[in-house]
Amino acid sequence: MSTSTMLSVPDLEQVYDALATAIDTAGPEKSELFLVKLALLNANALGDADGFKAQIAAALKDL
Amino acid sequence: MHQPHAEPRRSIYYQYQVHAPWLASAHPPQDRKKVVIVGAGPIGLFAALELARLGVPSVLLESELQVSEGSRAIVFTRRSMEILQQVGVDAPITANGLPWRFGNSFYRGQRVYRMEAPHDPDDRFFPMINLQQQYLEQYLTEAVLAHPLIDMRWGNRVTRVDPKDSFVRVDVDTPEGPYSLESDWLVAADGARSGIRAMMDLKLEGASYEGRFVIADIRIDLPLPTERLAFFDPDWNPGNTILMHREPHGIWRVDYQLPADETPEQALAPESLKARIDAQLAMIGHGGTPWAMDWCSVYSARALTLPDYVHGRVLFTGDAAHMLPIFGVRGANTGWQDAQCMAWRLAFVVRGLAPESLLQSYSSERVAAAWEIIDEAGKSTRFMTPPTRGFRLLRDAVLSLSLSQPFVGPLYHWRTSRPHEYTHSPLNSAGDDNGLFKAGPGHGAPPQNIRLGADDYLLDHLGGSFDLLYFTDGPAIPEALRKVVAATRAGGVPMRVVAVGAAEPVAGADLTLADADGHFRQRYGVLAGGAAYLLRPDQHICARWMSLDAGRLQSALKTALGGAASTVSIQRGA
Numbered sequence: 001m002s003t004s005t006m007l008s009v010p011d012l013e014q015v016y017d018a019l020a021t022a023i024d025t026a027g028p029e030k031s032e033l034f035l036v037k038l039a040l041l042n043a044n045a046l047g048d049a050d051g052f053k054a055q056i057a058a059a060l061k062d063l
Numbered sequence: 064m065h066q067p068h069a070e071p072r073r074s075i076y077y078q079y080q081v082h083a084p085w086l087a088s089a090h091p092p093q094d095r096k097k098v099v100i101v102g103a104g105p106i107g108l109f110a111a112l113e114l115a116r117l118g119v120p121s122v123l124l125e126s127e128l129q130v131s132e133g134s135r136a137i138v139f140t141r142r143s144m145e146i147l148q149q150v151g152v153d154a155p156i157t158a159n160g161l162p163w164r165f166g167n168s169f170y171r172g173q174r175v176y177r178m179e180a181p182h183d184p185d186d187r188f189f190p191m192i193n194l195q196q197q198y199l200e201q202y203l204t205e206a207v208l209a210h211p212l213i214d215m216r217w218g219n220r221v222t223r224v225d226p227k228d229s230f231v232r233v234d235v236d237t238p239e240g241p242y243s244l245e246s247d248w249l250v251a252a253d254g255a256r257s258g259i260r261a262m263m264d265l266k267l268e269g270a271s272y273e274g275r276f277v278i279a280d281i282r283i284d285l286p287l288p289t290e291r292l293a294f295f296d297p298d299w300n301p302g303n304t305i306l307m308h309r310e311p312h313g314i315w316r317v318d319y320q321l322p323a324d325e326t327p328e329q330a331l332a333p334e335s336l337k338a339r340i341d342a343q344l345a346m347i348g349h350g351g352t353p354w355a356m357d358w359c360s361v362y363s364a365r366a367l368t369l370p371d372y373v374h375g376r377v378l379f380t381g382d383a384a385h386m387l388p389i390f391g392v393r394g395a396n397t398g399w400q401d402a403q404c405m406a407w408r409l410a411f412v413v414r415g416l417a418p419e420s421l422l423q424s425y426s427s428e429r430v431a432a433a434w435e436i437i438d439e440a441g442k443s444t445r446f447m448t449p450p451t452r453g454f455r456l457l458r459d460a461v462l463s464l465s466l467s468q469p470f471v472g473p474l475y476h477w478r479t480s481r482p483h484e485y486t487h488s489p490l491n492s493a494g495d496d497n498g499l500f501k502a503g504p505g506h507g508a509p510p511q512n513i514r515l516g517a518d519d520y521l522l523d524h525l526g527g528s529f530d531l532l533y534f535t536d537g538p539a540i541p542e543a544l545r546k547v548v549a550a551t552r553a554g555g556v557p558m559r560v561v562a563v564g565a566a567e568p569v570a571g572a573d574l575t576l577a578d579a580d581g582h583f584r585q586r587y588g589v590l591a592g593g594a595a596y597l598l599r600p601d602q603h604i605c606a607r608w609m610s611l612d613a614g615r616l617q618s619a620l621k622t623a624l625g626g627a628a629s630t631v632s633i634q635r636g637a
Contacts, residue, residue, distance in 0.1 A: 032456060033456060033459055033460055033463065036457060036459075036460035037460045037463055037464050039460075040457075040460055040461070040464060040471065041464070044468075044470050
């Protein structure tokens with residue numbers, strides 16, 4: 001995976017909390033839809049289809 | 064005994080004409096035919112006209128006594144119009160159809176995507192034009208009945224096909240009983256439920272999708288422009304998709320997806336249709352507007368093709384050869400490309416101008432096109448009718464994002480039928496300069512139209528023969544090239560020469576186009592005099608040169624004729 005910039009630990013902690021809170025806000029019915037929307041927004045921001053596919057592969061590991 | 068429906072079909076806008084059946088007892092005994100075409104739908108009718116234009120007679124067998132029931136195919140592409148222009152039926156379609164180029168996708172009452180199909184000033188025809196299939200078939204039928212080389216036989220149903228090595232025998236049932244007919248060649252243009260395909264036990268390859276749609280044509284006065292309307296996941300039909308198209312004569316096509324567990328019979332029950340159409344009209348703000356039903360039907364999305372369209376002396380074309388999802392207007396629009404690709408080859412084989420093996424490249428070009436379509440249509444279909452939970456989640460995520468994130472908008476744009484480029488056709492010249500061109504149509508592509516003047520376009524002048532576009536500002540086509548052209552013609556192969564770029568008529572050219580402003584040369588990537596394009600009789604480019612010489616022209620013609628030396632065979636028969 002080509003990650004040129006990495007999150008600092010405080011930023012990673014912020015992301016962690018924000019995502020958890022948002023999943024709770026979306027609720028059990030809509031959290032999956034929310035996560036897919038988020039993934040698409042991230043993919044667009046990433047601007048790299050192969051990089052995104054590598055992230056998919058990483059996320060599919062050890063489920 | 065075959066008893067076709069003899070009463071005019073019902074329609075609130077179309078006046079059906081019932082034709083008299085063709086009866087063997089009213090005609091003398093029959094010789095073996097050159098070509099028999101089964102099915103007088105849009106593709107069979109066109110195939111007969113295209114063959115006739117190239118001098119080949121045919122018998123056209125149609126089971127029914129009248130044109131299609133209901134509007135069926137309603138959207139015709141620019142390339143289809145260019146193809147239909149070749150057999151002279153574009154004018155009534157242009158006069159009576161509704162042209163358009165915008166598509167709109169709606170979600171939760173908001174327009175989330177607007178598709179704009181480009182309309183080049185060099186194009187004669189609009190990207191799309193809407194007209195009910197009955198009219199289309201009527202115009203084609205009128206041309207067929209007026210053509211002395213076409214033997215149109217209404218009420219003749221093929222009940223058995225018996226392919227031999229060098230001919231095909233068919234049994235034909237009629238209202239007075241059966242007769243038998245022999246033909247050198249049989250063209251199966253008998254549609255998605257092709258009887259010929261079934262009788263020959265040929266299997267389609269590909270995929271069927273789950274989604275089923277109702278098509279309903281209603282007469283209603285809606286103050287909306289001719290644009291495609293698509294509605295996703297509306298409250299009245301959750302998770303599903305509705306399409307609307309304007310048709311001539313105050314008719315609208317409403318096309319909606321059925322819930323997964325519903326049968327076609329339930330879907331076509333009058334109360335079900337009424338409730339759903341009322342709900343759709345209410346959603347677009349026209350609830351309560353009076354409407355009347357003309358015709359309705361149910362279809363399912365399929366993406367299937369025969370792996371080969373040529374089986375000995377039997378050729379498959381149109382829906383008989385493949386079944387393609389109709390979103391993307393891929394039925395008739397694909398079929399005409401098939402038939403155009405097939406007809407000139409078959410005509411040349413029948414006339415002894417090319418070897419039978421030339422037909423193999425019809426199959427390879429169009430099977431490849433069908434697989435391209437299946438791949439493209441699969442993308443649209445997966446968006447319209449998501450096949451799995453994952454695809455549904457993604458589709459729903461895109462719908463939701465589209466309300467605020469325009470980057471997902473293009474996912475709404477399902478690809479529509481386009482002209483296919485036979486980039487890898489064996490008929491393309493290997494020794495030309497195709498790779499050196501920076502612009503213009505390449506190997507296997509249909510030509511870019513060029514506006515020459517008021518109501519005058521390049522494609523008005525091309526097709527039905529090999530066409531050599533020769534770019535020059537000189538007074539004459541070089542002598543060596545003229546000799547190749549003359550020898551080609553002497554061998555019976557129709558060929559025309561169009562000179563481009565000279566103010567005065569060029570000697571040796573059948574037509575000279577001045578191209579005073581250099582626009583034509585620019586669009587075709589021509590940098591200097593002596594460049595040329597060679598077009599097949601279906602207008603597709605098979606060779607282009609930065610600087611043409613006689614040897615390379617000779618070689619390109621030989622390749623395009625399937626390897627036969629174009630100058631040696633003296634025309635046999637016809």
